[in-house]
Amino acid sequence: MAQSSSEHRISRRALLRGTAAGAGAVALPTLLTACGGPSKEVKIGSNASDAVPRKAFAEVFKAYEKKSDKGVKVNTVDHESFQENINRYLKGTPDDVFMWFAGYRMQFFAQQGLLADISDLWEDFDGFSGALKAQSTGKDGKQYFVPYYYYPWAVFYRKSVFEQHGYEIPKTFDEYRALAKRMDKDGLDAFAFGDKDGWPAMGTFDYLNMRANGYDFHISLMSGKESWTDPKVKNVFDLWRGLMPYHQKGANGRTWQEAAQSLAQKKSGMAVFGLPHPGQQFSDADRSDLDFFPFPEIDSAYGQDAVEAPIDGFLLSKKSKRQKEAKELLKYLATPAAEEKYLMRDPNNVAVHKEASTSSYNTLQKKAAELVSGAKQISQFMDRDTRPDFASQVMIRAIQQFINKPDDIDGLTKDIESQKKTIFAAS
Structure with a gap:
């Protein structure tokens, strides 16, 4: 040891x-x-x-x-x-x-x-x-x-890449998707993406769900109180499916470290991560070029109120x-x-x-503190907000299955719901 x-x-x-x-x-x-x-x-x-x-x-x-x-x-x-x-x-x-x-x-x-x-x-x-x-x-x-x-979790990017191509920070999901399409045309993978460890993609699902259906519904879903076959949940996967063509291919065989490195190497334009993930993969010389923006709004009723901050x-x-x-x-x-x-x-x-003094904080830390302090709700992350057995035995496999085959949303959500009933009934 x-x-x-x-x-x-x-x-x-x-x-x-x-x-x-x-x-x-x-x-x-x-x-x-x-x-x-x-x-x-x-x-x-x-x-x-x-x-x-x-x-x-x-x-x-x-x-x-x-x-x-x-x-x-x-x-x-x-x-x-x-x-x-x-x-x-x-x-x-x-x-x-x-x-x-x-x-x-x-x-x-x-x-x-x-x-x-x-x-x-x-x-x-x-x-x-x-x-x-x-x-x-x-x-x-x-x-x-x-x-x-x-x-906090947010959407990370390199300022120099945005400046080079004239990209603007998206505030809405439509702008987010349009930016991804533009990056694709510019020869970039719009989203650095690695889910080999099974948990990184959960952050994207959480934000899509909280932005489309609100924090309360998200926490209720994680608690086993909502049905995964609910049209609201299917819509979350459908929104994600629309972004899939702009994610790095082969995500289930790529680690989060490798995904973060592709962002550092300017091969990708954006990445949904927690602050330490890209932070630990960027060199000291490049750290000042790293920035983030809150996950964009989907429904104005919920805006960008919720922040994922384990x-x-x-x-x-x-x-x-x-x-x-x-x-x-x-x-x-x-x-x-x-x-x-x-x-x-x-x-x-x-x-x-x-x-605690913030005098030693860098720009990103100060921005992260502001993001969380301004949040109306704070989530912990899917694998922290739900039962550990449901997260490990069902959701890791389900999300990786979705990444490989994003078109069968009905079958996917039906399977998740069936397993959820069995697991939560055992509590």
Whole structure:
């Protein structure tokens, strides 16, 4: 097991399959194992295996060790393995503290009794909004999560490419589609697109659904309360089908990193991504050329009100033998200083603490913060807003099937609805 200072990045196929393992999925080989041995050191399970966040977290934990005179030992595992094995990891011998996600993903493990209640810490937290507290609260009303940063999803592009061709930022879906056609004529793939890991394309579906049918319908659909054969849902897939000719071909065999690189290489014109995705693939020299715009309006009744902005943070394992020491670390991670230390090294996320300084923010971070602060509703992402087994066992395959064969929308939605009924009936 590799051990080092940590980092971040959310690979969803894993989080999907891993959480699904506790909901009826076939168990995978145990690749994720906690660091063993008695010690006063607080052990952290990290999914931060990419270079940028890994170094950033190393600085954070080093600062904590210096401040507290207490040790921290980081158990870093690559993204996919971490998420794929998270369920068995928590039921085995987990590290004291581990990195994970807010909302549904946190509640799933809280309901299984695998997380320690940290409501006592929240009594002294004063820099988090009510919305952040809600995303950190289990269905039993107790708090289990310390939020650390968030990052919005939007449509990313290179300013120089838009300037070179005279492209204008689209505000409506019709303008968006017209721009894609124009890019196609100019020899560009309008949309950089890679769905090999199964989750990246979910962001496009989420935005299409929220823009066409509104946030409330989207969340209700993710909760299993709406039918996937509803004409509203079929319309979402139909809107997406109209854009498919302008997406990179062979998306199911391309990683999100490769898609982001094609945007950096000016082979593609746009990409629906979260802030860290293109941010980590652009060189420092090109970073100032990266920009984004909100996903365009489809129905004026909903405008661009909703923003997809997942929240990441830390959880305390129920099985931890170092609860007191772990809570001391969590207290530190909930401070503005801890977030500031991280963001000085990773410019691809935004702090959640209201008192965290934004002085080190680059242009994109400032724009991202404005986008989220101005949102009327905030979603977490499909694989965080629905059941993990439904996301992993049904939606990954369904969306990849749609990418390969976008014309059979009736058959696709009928199949999704049938499986949804079975899965949600089991809850």
